[in-house]
Amino acid sequence: MIKSLKNQLVVALGLLVTVIGIVQGVSSYQLSKTGMSALLDMRLEQVAARMRDGYAEGIPENPARGSQDDRDVVVVVWKPDVDQPFRTTDPSLHFPRDAKPGFTGAEVNDEHWRIFTRQEPTMTIQVAQRSSVRREISQEAATQTLWPIAVLLPLVWIAVALVVRRSLRQLHELGAEVRAIDMSHLQPLPTVGVPTEIAPFIHSINTMIERLATSIEKERKFIADAAHELRTPLTALQLQADNLAPHIVAGNQERFQELRKGIARSGKLIAQLLRLARADAPVGGTPFSRVDLSEVVTGAVADVLPIAIARGMDIGAEEMLNVHVRAVETDIGMAVRNLVSNAVRYTPDGGTIDLRMRRDGDLVWVDVVDTGPGIAPELLPRVFDRFFRANPDIEGSGLGLSIVKAIAARYGGDVTLENRTDGRSGIVASIGFPVEEVSENAAAPVLNT
Numbered sequence: 159m160i161k162s163l164k165n166q167l168v169v170a171l172g173l174l175v176t177v178i179g180i181v182q183g184v185s186s187y188q189l190s191k192t193g194m195s196a197l198l199d200m201r202l203e204q205v206a207a208r209m210r211d212g213y214a215e216g217i218p219e220n221p222a223r224g225s226q227d228d229r230d231v232v233v234v235v236w237k238p239d240v241d242q243p244f245r246t247t248d249p250s251l252h253f254p255r256d257a258k259p260g261f262t263g264a265e266v267n268d269e270h271w272r273i274f275t276r277q278e279p280t281m282t283i284q285v286a287q288r289s290s291v292r293r294e295i296s297q298e299a300a301t302q303t304l305w306p307i308a309v310l311l312p313l314v315w316i317a318v319a320l321v322v323r324r325s326l327r328q329l330h331e332l333g334a335e336v337r338a339i340d341m342s343h344l345q346p347l348p349t350v351g352v353p354t355e356i357a358p359f360i361h362s363i364n365t366m367i368e369r370l371a372t373s374i375e376k377e378r379k380f381i382a383d384a385a386h387e388l389r390t391p392l393t394a395l396q397l398q399a400d401n402l403a404p405h406i407v408a409g410n411q412e413r414f415q416e417l418r419k420g421i422a423r424s425g426k427l428i429a430q431l432l433r434l435a436r437a438d439a440p441v442g443g444t445p446f447s448r449v450d451l452s453e454v455v456t457g458a459v460a461d462v463l464p465i466a467i468a469r470g471m472d473i474g475a476e477e478m479l480n481v482h483v484r485a486v487e488t489d490i491g492m493a494v495r496n497l498v499s500n501a502v503r504y505t506p507d508g509g510t511i512d513l514r515m516r517r518d519g520d521l522v523w524v525d526v527v528d529t530g531p532g533i534a535p536e537l538l539p540r541v542f543d544r545f546f547r548a549n550p551d552i553e554g555s556g557l558g559l560s561i562v563k564a565i566a567a568r569y570g571g572d573v574t575l576e577n578r579t580d581g582r583s584g585i586v587a588s589i590g591f592p593v594e595e596v597s598e599n600a601a602a603p604v605l606n607t
């Protein structure tokens with residue numbers, strides 16, 4: 159029922175402490191009751207001893223009936239051969255004179271009494287107390303012993319919960335780190351300061367991460383090698399086609415053009431595969447530099463400007479920020495260009511494409527907003543998958559967004575793709591990179607067509 163280890167521990171330890179507390183409580187209650195009863199007995203004995211020592215005469219000869227408090231002890235002193243008590247503190251009570259010496263019990267006036275009888279040569283002394291009063295006194299005393307446990311038990315529950323939570327916090331933090339592991343974040347988990355009980359798990363997870371990283375790297379290398387190997391024969395094919403072009407008879411021109419388009423498509427696919435393999439490669443090959451993001455954005459706009467103009471599109475970059483990113487410039491350029499090229503490719507002629515920059519915490523974002531058809535919501539989660547194309551009617555290899563995602567992950571950034579929410583149809587594609595802090599903060603010039 160209780161799935162959480164923390165809850166299980168808290169409940170188990172709490173119940174254990176409660177059971178110990180209850181057992182302790184019951185035993186101290188009983189002990190205290192027995193002890194109190196022994197004390198009351200001692201009092202009866204002591205009073206009897208005092209009577210023997212001559213105190214009996216101090217008792218008034220004719221005390222008023224029922225004048226004594228219920229809780230008081232009753233003293234009766236008999237002289238030998240006299241039927242009536244020599245002295246009694248309560249004449250309405252008639253204790254059995256022939257009771258055995260020592261402690262006995264007797265019913266007197268419908269009440270149970272504990273009686274101590276002392277036989278002396280000159281007198282018989284009886285000291286008695288109501289059993290109900292004795293019970294009351296010893297219960298009162300015993301109940302007092304339960305207070306500390308009653309107060310401590312809830313405090314112990316709280317302490318148990320705090321201690322367990324504290325001990326499991328590390329496990330919780332580890333869980334968060336394990337959750338953060340994905341293809342783009344295959345870092346081994348930290349092993350320093352880890353409790354010995356968890357260390358074997360961490361080592362196993364780290365070994366698994368290592369194996370995973372190796373196999374991913376192998377796969378990436380294979381793709382890179384395969385794409386590289388395919389490039390040479392494809393270039394040869396291209397050359398052959400170019401050489402053949404003048405010799406193709408008019409009737410075969412159309413089929414020949416299809417052939418050339420196929421070759422060009424394959425070339426693009428191989429180029430994208432190589433880019434993806436490069437974007438997925440571990441960081442460290444090319445040194446990073448300080449990249450002016452607004453320059454990259456305006457550069458990407460300038461690249462597609464001729465196509466955009468030819469198709470009657472309005473493309474512009476606004477709200478540029480003077481923000482730098484520490485990266486390989488070609489990577490950042492490729493990521494932004496892929497988003498811009500998608501916007502141009504999937505927006506019908508005459509549409510509008512806006513690029514803008516915004517800062518959100520540590521990240522600087524480039525938004526590419528178009529007026530295209532957008533993407534069906536159920537297909538949106540798949541757009542970053544390799545080879546996924548939401549619109550098969552428009553030519554594409556389905557790798558562009560995978561490349562963008564790999565580049566974003568490489569620099570600790572992020573990428574998102576959503577339908578517009580301002581009532582117009584179209585996509586907002588955004589890529590964010592961690593900002594390299596700079597002192598100057600002037601706005602860069604705005605480029606608009």
Ligand SMILES: Nc1ncnc2c1ncn2[C@@H]1O[C@H](COP(=O)(O)OP(=O)(O)OP(=O)(O)O)[C@@H](O)[C@H]1O
Pocket residue numbers: 430496500501504505528530531532533541546547548549550553554555556557558559560585587
């Ligand atoms: N701005 C956009 N508007 C509408 N659909 C888009 C947009 N951007 C991407 N898509 C859809 O997402 C799919 C995946 O895009 P991605 O860039 O990964 O591949 P591609 O454009 O098909 O090929 P490539 O970029 O490799 O040439 C596209 O096929 C397209 O259907």
Ligand SMILES: [Mg+2]
Pocket residue numbers: 496499500554557558559
């Ligand atoms: Mg694309």
